[in-house]
Amino acid sequence: MDDSPTAKIRNRFERVVISIDEAIARRQPEVNKELGSKPVKVHLVVVTKSQPVEIVRAAIDAGATILGENYAEEAVEKIAALPDCQVEWHMIGHVQSRKAGLVAKNFSMLHSMDNIKLAGKLNRACEENDRTLAVLVEINVSGEENKFGIPAWDEDNWHYLLPIFEQFMAFPRLTLHGLMTMPPFFEDPELVRPYFQRLRRLREYLQGHFPKVDLSDLSMGTSSDYLIAVEEGATYVRVGQAILGPRPV
Ligand SMILES: *Cc1c(COP(=O)(O)O)cnc(C)c1O
Numbered sequence: 001m002d003d004s005p006t007a008k009i010r011n012r013f014e015r016v017v018i019s020i021d022e023a024i025a026r027r028q029p030e031v032n033k034e035l036g037s038k039p040v041k042v043h044l045v046v047v048t049k050s051q052p053v054e055i056v057r058a059a060i061d062a063g064a065t066i067l068g069e070n071y072a073e074e075a076v077e078k079i080a081a082l083p084d085c086q087v088e089w090h091m092i093g094h095v096q097s098r099k100a101g102l103v104a105k106n107f108s109m110l111h112s113m114d115n116i117k118l119a120g121k122l123n124r125a126c127e128e129n130d131r132t133l134a135v136l137v138e139i140n141v142s143g144e145e146n147k148f149g150i151p152a153w154d155e156d157n158w159h160y161l162l163p164i165f166e167q168f169m170a171f172p173r174l175t176l177h178g179l180m181t182m183p184p185f186f187e188d189p190e191l192v193r194p195y196f197q198r199l200r201r202l203r204e205y206l207q208g209h210f211p212k213v214d215l216s217d218l219s220m221g222t223s224s225d226y227l228i229a230v231e232e233g234a235t236y237v238r239v240g241q242a243i244l245g246p247r248p249v
Pocket residue numbers: 047049070092093182221222223224238239240241242
């Protein structure tokens with residue numbers, strides 16, 4: 001048996017892809033109802049943060065088409081080292097406003113937009129680069145203080161979010177696609193389910209208020225809980241270690 005790192009990555013990638021399809025099949029009717037007649041597609045973002053270029057290449061060889069990175073500079077080095085790879089690079093980590101230019105130049109999608117100042121800088125950087133950027137708004141659904149994202153754990157106060165989303169939607173170069181969250185970590189992934197459900201409810205709430213904007217996407221779920229996230233309606237999952245193995249320290 002070939003137990004090279006590349007073969008292991010290919011194996012784990014294929015297993016994750018199959019398990020995502022199985023989780024789609026387990027979705028409850030109310031999750032599918034929201035999706036309507038649209039084809040159900042879950043995009044697998046392979047999270048390559050902290051991984052060396054050889055491992056990133058192995059992920060691409062295994063079939064990865066979307067790579068997720070947390071740090072703009074680290075990603076830019078890898079993008080330069082893999083010039084002829086047909087992959088999309090997604091920024092999934094917190095972005096400081098002064099890194100907006102790097103993000104606007106190098107990424108297809110930002111999963112973690114979380115403030116108006118950053119949105120303004122991204123919009124300007126996109127103008128300078130004559131492009132638009134697909135964005136998801138990061139939401140804090142748990143109330144954990146060490147989490148980034150727009151606070152939204154109190155469902156009775158969601159109306160406070162409407163003017164914030166109106167502002168995000170007013171930037172002509174940013175195309176809002178939906179929401180992203182990083183829930184609390186639990187050993188037992190079942191315990192994360194209510195947070196994913198909350199993000200799904202928030203998506204519905206916002207879609208109801210902004211019917212002209214297509215807010216279809218939910219980016220939720222990592223190695224430990226992506227199957228629960230898919231069951232709860234994720235359209236993007238962000239999986240690193242379950243495919244690539246532990247990150248080097
Ligand atoms: C690191 C990271 C992931 C992936 O975590 P794994 O445990 O490697 O699957 C997903 N999303 C974000 C925002 C991350 O920072």
